[in-house]
Amino acid sequence: TVAFLNDQWMALEEAKISPLDRGFLYGDGVYEVIPVHKGQPVALNAHVSRLTRGLSDIKLHVNKTSEEWRSLIIDVVTHNQRGDEPADYTAIYLHVSRGADTKRHHAFPQGITPTVFAFSFDIPPPPPKQRENVNCLQVGLSEDKRWKRCHIKSTSLLGNVLHYQAAAEQGLAETILYNEHRQVTEASSCNVFAVIAGIVVTPPLDLQLLPGITRLCVIQALKSAHIPVEERVLTVEELLRSDEVWLTSSTKEIAPVSQVDGHLIGDGRAGEYWERAINALDNVKFTL
Numbered sequence: 001t002v003a004f005l006n007d008q009w010m011a012l013e014e015a016k017i018s019p020l021d022r023g024f025l026y027g028d029g030v031y032e033v034i035p036v037h038k039g040q041p042v043a044l045n046a047h048v049s050r051l052t053r054g055l056s057d058i059k060l061h062v063n064k065t066s067e068e069w070r071s072l073i074i075d076v077v078t079h080n081q082r083g084d085e086p087a088d089y090t091a092i093y094l095h096v097s098r099g100a101d102t103k104r105h106h107a108f109p110q111g112i113t114p115t116v117f118a119f120s121f122d123i124p125p126p127p128p129k130q131r132e133n134v135n136c137l138q139v140g141l142s143e144d145k146r147w148k149r150c151h152i153k154s155t156s157l158l159g160n161v162l163h164y165q166a167a168a169e170q171g172l173a174e175t176i177l178y179n180e181h182r183q184v185t186e187a188s189s190c191n192v193f194a195v196i197a198g199i200v201v202t203p204p205l206d207l208q209l210l211p212g213i214t215r216l217c218v219i220q221a222l223k224s225a226h227i228p229v230e231e232r233v234l235t236v237e238e239l240l241r242s243d244e245v246w247l248t249s250s251t252k253e254i255a256p257v258s259q260v261d262g263h264l265i266g267d268g269r270a271g272e273y274w275e276r277a278i279n280a281l282d283n284v285k286f287t288l
């Protein structure tokens, strides 16, 4: 694997950063994961705009235009091509931290250079697009105990990791999170969709959830396929009674859920709307 670190290309094993890097000491940074299917980045513009928004939200100034971010991502893809053929399914991890200080101090240091790190890794091929053949996930349900800035794709992921790990220890694939009003926010590493009486529902964007790029693609795909979709508050009680539940993320695309906290969803198999959504997704994922 070829990595990019601070304007240099190197083998991933050679990439080294200072222990005083604020990404290491404080989780002071933002990141992106961009899926690349047969050499083509998925929703490249949308990923770059979320990155630049995140950088501005955390007041981290990097001297790169959106065009330069896009070409950096494409360069990482090119540097990791095996032979002349692009690899089938990979993702680019792109990380920007505030950089290394000379001491440990909370306030932003002046005049340091941000750390920009990127590498490529293999991801599993997307699951089959037929209802009969796809695997469904069993997931947990827990109160969201993260912070109140979940719209930032921050590298401070401890809150997410603890939620994810608690689910994994129960043999579950993920955990769906809800706020103090029992409204669904998202899952520890995915966004959540539910199908209720023929309408696809997903929680509205606010500070409680990440504006997922797959979420955006799915909403766009549903609209173009004339499938009703609503961004609105979704309660836990509605979620448990819904006909279908899906989790979306760059690496999972749209994963159907069979059980939430031991409650069977629909008949426990991927549903009709899931199949329509996953097939509609291909028409938009390279356009955003």
Ligand code: PMP
Residues within 6 Å of the ligand: 033, 160, 186, 187, 188, 189, 190, 191, 210, 211, 212, 213, 214, 215, 248, 249, 250, 251
């Ligand atoms: N929510 C959280 C907390 C995430 O970490 C992620 C990304 N893994 C998502 C949602 C999905 O975002 P995307 O579709 O951009 O991968």
